Amino acid sequence: MNVKVLCLLVLFPIAALAQGFAGLGTDADGFAVPQPEPEFNFPADHGPHPDYRIEWWYLTANLQAADGTAYGLQWTLFRSALAPGEGEGWTSPQVWFAHAAVTTPSHHFATERFARGGIGLAGVEHAPFRAWIDEWALEGPDFDTLSLRAQGADFAYDMNLQAQGPLVFHGQRGFSVKSAEGQASYYYSQPFYQIAGTLMLPDGPVDVSGSAWLDREWSSQPLSDTQSGWDWFSLSFEDGNKLMGFQLRQRDGSTYSASTWIGPDGTTTAYPDGAFVADPLTQSRVVGRDVPTTWRVQLADRGVDVEVDAVNPNAWMPLSIPYWEGPVTMSGSHEGVGYLEMTGYE
C-alpha cells in the first residue's frame, strides 16, 4: 500500500470522515474547538486557521455550454493539520490536498494533489485572496472576484467568478452543529457566484457559464463516531432561493440533519434537525457499490418537495479518499440545479 493512502487513512480526520469515521477520535488533541456565537473577521477569516484540525475551500459550479449541455465542476482545497499551529519550512504540520473534477452527462473527470505546508507549495492568503496548490489556484483581488484554475491528466479548466450577493452563514450565525452531541464547525458560504470560462476536455475546449457555490468550513472535532457518512445538498431554485441541507447518517439508521434557506438577497433561515428530509429513491451501481443518485428532498416549512436527479450517476471521485460528488437537477415543487456530495458509501 502506498504510504500516502495509508497515512491519510490513519491520520487525516477528513479521510476518516469520508471513509465513514472509523476510529476517529473526537477529542481535540490541543486543537482549538469552534465556539457558539462566532465573530468572523473578514477578509482574514477567508484565510487558513492552522489551530483547527481541518478546513476547506469548497467550490462547486453548475455550468451550461452554448448547446445547452449541462456540466458540473468542483474545486476543493483541504487543509489538514497534524498538529496545531504553523512551523518553519518542512517542519510545518500543515498538510494540504486538493480535488478537482469536471462532470459531463456522459463522463466524469477527477484528480487530486498533495502538498506540504511551510515550503510554499500550497496555502491560502486572504488579501489579495489566493488559495493554491501547485499550479492550481483560486485567486483574485478579493473574495468576490476570482479566477480558478486546475488540471489533471485528461482535463483542465480556467474560469472567472464574480459574486452577485453577500456571504451567508449557516447554523447559528456560522456555528454549524453536526450532531446531537454537539460537534460543530464554523461554516459560511458564498453561493452567489456567476461563473464563466473554458473547460479543456479530451474532445476539445468547451466554453461554459453558470453559477457557483463556495463553502468555507473549519473545525477540529467534526463528527460523532456514531455517524457513518453524510449526504450534502446545495440547491439553487429557479425562483432565486437556495437551499443548503445535509443529513448525517447514524450507524443505527437514524439521521441528523441541518439546513439553511437562503433568500435571493442572502437572508438566511436555519432549520434544526429533522426539518430537512432526504430519502433515497433509486440506487445506481457505481464502481462496484450502490449509491443513491435519485433523492426525494423535502423542507416542509418552505413547501419544498423535489426529486433530485444526478446529471451523471457515475460522478464517483476515485481518489485517495473516494466519494460521490456531482451536479444534480430538480423537479417537483421547485425546478433548479444543484450539487450533491455523498460520503460513506465505500
Add this chain to the structure above:
Amino acid sequence: MKTKAQILHLSGVEKSFDGADGPVPILRGVDLSLAAGETLALTGESGSGKSTLLHIAGGLEMADAGAVHVAGHDLTGMSDTQRAAVRCTEVAVVFQQFNLIPSLTVADNISFQARLAGRVDGEFVADLARKLGLTEQMRKYPEALSGGQQQRVAIARAIAARPKVLLADEPTGNLDESTAADVLGQLLALVAETGAGLMLVTHSPAIAARMDRQLHLSKGRVA
C-alpha cells in the same frame, strides 16, 4: 629322471587361504620336481590346488611351508624384489587369459620380458614370430588380436625370455579345440627347441597325455 638337471624342485609345500571359518588348506605337503627339457602335466579337480602350486613354483605366491627351488634359487625367504628378479630371468608364465600388456604392441609384448631379463635377441624374436605366424601382427595392439593370436603372443614372449622353467596354466583353456591343438603343438615344439622344462596345468586328459609325465593333484596332495 635323475640324469637331467633338476630345474624345479618343490618339497613339502603347504598353502592355505583365509576362509570364512579360518584357514582353508589348498596344498597339504606337495613334493614335485621338473628336469630341464621335461614336460609335466599337472591335473586335478577344480580347487585341487593345481593353479596355486603353479603360482608358487613361479614365485608369484609364497608357500606357507616347504621348500621351493627354481633354477637353483631357493625362493624361501627371498624378498619381493629378489623373487621378482628370479621370475623375470628364470621363469616364464603363460596364463589362460590376459597375459598381455594392453598398452604395448605385439612386438613390444614379445620382447618385454626378454628385455627385462637383459637377453633380447631381435633375430630370435623375429624367428619366433614367424614360427607362430605373428609377423603380420607385430605392430598391432593386443586388443586387436583373436584369442588364439593373443595366446601365441604370450607363448612367444615366454620363449623369447629363454627361461629355464616355463609354466603354463590352462594356456589353451579359452580357445576352441582346433586352435587349442595348434597352439599346444607350437608350444611343445618351442619348448623342445629351447630345452626348458615345462609344467602345464590342465584339466584335459588329452592335453595331459601329450606331456612326458603327469601328476594328479587331489585335495592338495599328489595322488
Add this chain to the structure above:
Amino acid sequence: MQLFAFLTGLALATALWSGVQAINAEARASYDAAAATLGEGQFDQIAPRVGDTIAQADYLSLRRQGWLVSPIIEGDLGGVRLLGFDPLSSPAGFGVGQVAGTGDLGAFLNPGQLFANAETAAQLVVSVPVVIDPTIAPGIAVGDIGVVQRLLGRSDISRLLVQSDQPMQRPELSDVAPHLRLQAAGQTADMGELTDSFHLNLTAFGLLSFAVGLFIVYSTIGLAFEQRRGMVRTLRALGVPLSRLISLMVAEVLLLAFVGASIGIVLGYAIAALLLPDVAMTLRGLYGAEVAGTLQFRFSWWGSGLAIAVIGAVAAAGIRLLQIARMPLLASARPRAWAMTSVRAQRVQAICAGILLGGACVLALAGQGLTAGFALLGCFLVGAALLLPLLVRPVLTLAERVAKGPVARWFWADTRQQLPGLSLALMALLLAISANIGVATMVSSFRLTFVAFLDQRLAPELYVEAADEAQAYAIEDGMMAQGVTVLPLLTVETEVADLPARLFGVRVGPTYRENWKFLDAVPDAWDQVNAGQAAVTNEQLARRANLWVGDDIDIAPGLSLPIAAIVADYGNPRGQVVVSEALFRDLHPDVTPRQFGLRTDDPVAARHVLTSDLGVDDGAITDQAALKAFSLQVFERTFTVTAALNVLTMAVAGFAMLMSLLTLADLRVPQLAPVWALGLTRRRIGRLELLRAVVFAVVVCLFALPVGLGLAWVLLAIINVEAFGWRLPMFLFPLDYARLGLYAMLAAVAAAVWPAVRLMRTPPSALLKVFAHER
C-alpha cells in the same frame, strides 16, 4: 568408497556452486533492496546538468508550473547513506517496508524518524528515533526530506522523481529550469550493472568447480555401473526386466544426488558465510555498493544448487544407464580398457577445440562489451582444455619412441593409454592451474600498477576537509602563510562529452607536473592546461567517449578543449576531467573548495597549526600514509575472494584427480598384473604410478602456463577495459608460476599417493585372479 566419491564429488560441486550463488544472491538482494528503498528506478528523474544538487526553489517552481515531481535528498552521515523523500508528493509505488506500511505520518514528519535495518541503525548517531526495518537496504536510512535535510545540514534537493501521470498542460523542462535535465526511468547508474563483472567472475569460478565436481560424479557412476555389469547381466538372465533394473538404479542415483547436494548446500552456505564479509568489503571499496554482511538462506540459490546437482547427477548416470540398456543380454561382463577414445572422437574434440579457439580469436579482435569479453574467456579456456589431451598424446608417443628400457617404454605407453580416462581430470587441473596463473598475474600486475599509481597520486602529505566555507578560506590563507603549498580540491559532478563525469580544477604546480604519469600526452601538457587551453582526462573517460590525445572534448555548454594528456586512473570506474583552477572557477563560480591537499616538509607541525590555530577538527585531517593504507586495504580485500576461490578450485581439481585415479585403480589391475607377473615388483609399479601423476602434472603445468598467461591478458586487456574502463600493463611473475607448478605437482602427487599405496598392497592372489577367473 564409491559412495564416498559420489557424495564428496557432488557435495563439492554443489558447495562451490551454491556458495557462489549464495553470495551473488545476497549481493543482488542488497542492490535490489537499495534500488527498492528508493524505488526510483521505475520513475523518470530530473537531475542537475552540472553538480549534484537542485535548489529547493527549482522544485517549487516546477510544481507551480504543473510538473508533478517529488524531491529526493541523499547524503552521507557518518558512513550511512541518508535518503530523504516527501511522502506526500512521492509517486504511488514509491517506498518500501514500514516506510510504506504502518505509517504514522505525524511521527514520520515531525519530530521525524529514520528507518533502517538493525545493522545500519546501530551505526547511526542521530537526534531522531530510528525505527528498525529489516527490509531497508544495508547502509541506508530513510526519512522525511525535511528531517534528512536537517540532519545533513542542507536545504537543497539531490534529484526529483517525475510522476508517471502528468497534467494536461505544462511547459517544457528547458523553459522552466534549463539547468536541469530529464533522465528516462532506469537510466540511472545501476549498481547491478557496475558490479556485474565481479559477480560474473564469481559465477565463472562456481561453474568451473561445478563442472569439475560433476566430472567426479560422472566417473564414480561410471565405475559403479561398470562393476555392476556382471550383476545386471545375471539379474537379467534370471528374468528381472531391464526397465525395472534401470528405474531402481535411477532411484538410487536420485536419492544419493539429493543427499550429496544437501551436504553441498550446507558446505556452500559455510563457504558463502565465510567469504561474504570480504565480498561485501570488496564491493563497498570498489563500487560503493552496500551488501549486507549476513547471509540469508534464500531459495534462489539453494534451490538452484539442488536442482543443478540432481540434474547433473542424473545426466551423468543417464549416459551410463544408456550403455547398460544397450548391453546385449549375454555380452561379456569383463571391463573394457577404460573408455578408449576412438579416432573419431578425437577428431570431433579437435574440431570443437578449433572452433572454440577460433571463436576466441574473433571475439578478441571484434568483440564489444563485457559479455563478449567473458564469452572470449570461456571459449579460450574450454578450447584450450579440449586441446590438452590432443597435444599431450603426441608428446607421450614421442617419449615412448625415445625411451630405451622395456620398463620406460611400457611406462610411457601406459601413460598414454591412461590419457582418455584421466583427460577430464587433467582438463580440470589445467583449468585450475591456468586460472591460478591468470589471476595471480592479474592481481600482481594490478598491485604493482596500483601501488605506483598511489605513490603518484597521493603526493600531498596531508589532506584536510573544512567544516564550512569560512574555515576553508582560513585554512587556505593560514597554510599558505606557513609556507605550505595548498592544493584545493575543486570538483563538481557534471556531464562531459555527454557522459557523467567529475570535473576537477587543479592548481598546476610541481606536484602535478612531477607526479602525474600520463599514458599519452602532448609535450607541454601541463602548460596548456594551466593556460586554460586544454584538459586532461582519465583513461576510462577517454575510452568511453572514444577520444584520445589531441581530440576535442566538450567540457561545458559551449566550451570544448583539446585533450592534452590521458592519465591512468585505477581508483574508480568513473570518468574524470582535469582543467586549470582558473578555468574551473570561471565555469563554476559557486563551487568553493572544502578539501585541500597540503604539501609540507613537516606534516606534524602543519597538523598542529591546523588543529590548534585554525580550529580544524582532528578527524577532518587525513595523512597520506593512512590514505594509502586504506586504499591498499580496499585493494587487498578486492582479491581475497578471488584468491580463496582459486585455492578451492585447485583443491577440487586435485580431488577430481584422486577420484579418477581411484576409479581407474580397480580397472588398472588387469593392466598391471601381466607386468607384475613378468617380473616387476608391486612396489616398483606403485612408484611408477606416482611418477606418472608427476608427469601428468608437469605436462599440464607446461601447457597451463601459456593458457594462464593468455587468460591474464584477456583479463587485463579486455575484461578490465570493459568492466572498469582502464587497461592494466601486464607483468610476469615466474617465481609465482614456479610455485604454482609446485603446488599443482603436490596436488597431483597427493592425489596419486593413495591409489599407488593401495596398488602396492594388493595381494598377489588378487593380481593372479586376473589370469585365472573369468570376470
